[in-house]
Amino acid sequence: MMPNMKTIEFPIVNFDEWKEQAIKALKGRPFESLFTQTLEGITLNPLYTKEMLVEQIGDQLEKQIATVRTMQETNNFQPAQQIFGETAEQFFENLQDSVNKGNKVLTIDSRVTFGWDEDHLFKLAQYLTVNSFKLIVKKQNDPILGVFNLIAKEERADVKGYVVSEESITLDEYPNIRTLVANTTPYHYEGANAIQELALVLAIASKLSKQEESFNSFINKFFVNFAVDTQFFSEIAKLRAFRVLWKAFITAYGEEQNIAVPIVAETSLRSFSKLDAYVNLLRAGNEAFAALIGGADVFTVHPHDVLIKPTDKSIRIARNVVLVQKEESNVQNVLDPSGGSYFIESLTAEYVEKAWSLFLEIEDAGGIDQYNQANKLGSLIEEVNTQRLQAVKTRKHSLIGTNIYADPQDELPSETNPLFSDVKRLAIPFENLRKQYSESKPIIGILTFGKLKDFKPRADFVKGFFATAGIVPSQSGEIESIEAAIEWLNNTDASYVVLAAKDEDTKSIVPALLNAKRNGLLLDVAGKYKEQEAEWKSTGLNGFIFAGQDIVEKLGTLAESLKEVQR
Known part of the structure; x- marks a missing residue:
């Protein structure tokens, strides 16, 4: 007879007992190998307990949770899918389809392939009057901003949206359009970690607040813009930490009320790759769910092929990532769903x-500009x-389909979406390798000595290793004598x-x-052989291939060596 699940009790195990079992399972490896050092300089424990959390935060735990909430x-959680279109006609067709299919915030980058003439702006004004939006512009004189001159004055107070710009934008007659943004995405794509992004949000906010007539005026116009990366728990914590930091920030300015900002x-496109692009969809889903749990208000999922050329299908899939997660996960029915997690x-x-x-x-240095x-x-x-790139090159950080489990038959697309061509993506060194080897097409072999199992x-x-460069080496098969190997x-x-x-x-x-x-043949050995390295290299060995090696450096050097051999 099956026991009643409600009556089953499990024994309580303390940390020391768990640690004892973990050490046994490690079979000689040090317990410290279970700890992970992050790029933020934080050491992640293999296990978090209530006692550890209370010891770390103490009386501040309840205050932290309450502040987040x-x-x-x-x-x-509102989907804010970007509208694409090569022509004005296609753009507006896609815009209308986006609205029909559940998009709640129209995301529009002003850098389109057609000009924003008055007819296009008038048509756009009709959409912005009744739909929330996020406009991405460069400067105060961006042509798309002319749309706000075409909206009737009596309707302007009801227009809601966000303007992301490198320069401050002034829209005095639009009280519900937020135009002051702490946009961390440029720093994110330069390589900033979560802690740096959070500090930069506050530093930008400090700068912008001083430019406004009052702190209250600043708050009413302010919002933050984050890129959410694939580090799932880290990104949840980043969004939650922002709320605690924001509370501390406004308190320092004398604001006692809990005034939240969107x-x-x-x-994030930092981990996106042109290779095996469907993996980008998995990355996007992971990032979107982290944002949903972390409490983002407005979220854009970039299509998995956005680095090349989004299609109607990829745009629809991207939009549905948010819609499905929002409706099916029931996360939004829970206030702060990750709250109370010892780890988070x-x-x-x-x-x-x-x-x-x-x-x-940063403030002590005179502010963000001086810093x-x-x-x-x-x-x-x-x-x-540099650390992040090195982790990818040595496979300490995995980019599935790019630096590990790569498909050598996957062709590297030559087309690039100009909107995102400047993003410093982690996959770029491997994409360059793929291009380099596709042009040289070297013939590479593996001499497999011994039995298959060996x-x-x-x-x-x-x-x-070579699949990352798009190469399929030939193999000798089982060779069991030195004579046959030679x-x-x-x-x-x-x-x-x-x-x-x-x-x-x-x-x-x-x-x-x-x-x-024979002369001219380059020979490498799979594995690390420190004791024999000097002797073998002095007698003609080219080098070694081993786990933890910088793949980009090794294959880049090899490509140059093969050029010399082929001349």
């Missing part, structure tokens, strides 16, 4: 502490971006060969292979 402007956000509350608190400290540092002019901001962000793990690793090596039409074998076989046959290989 009271500082949310709305409890309505969080406008979008999927801990991460939120650390983000608040570190971001506020960095904000004060930037002193190159402190640029150097901070560049350092993080060489298969390393041979598979080498295949995956014969295959000198008869292959490959100009570069990697030896894949177990350690003892590799050590025994490499000297003979180096002594007998």
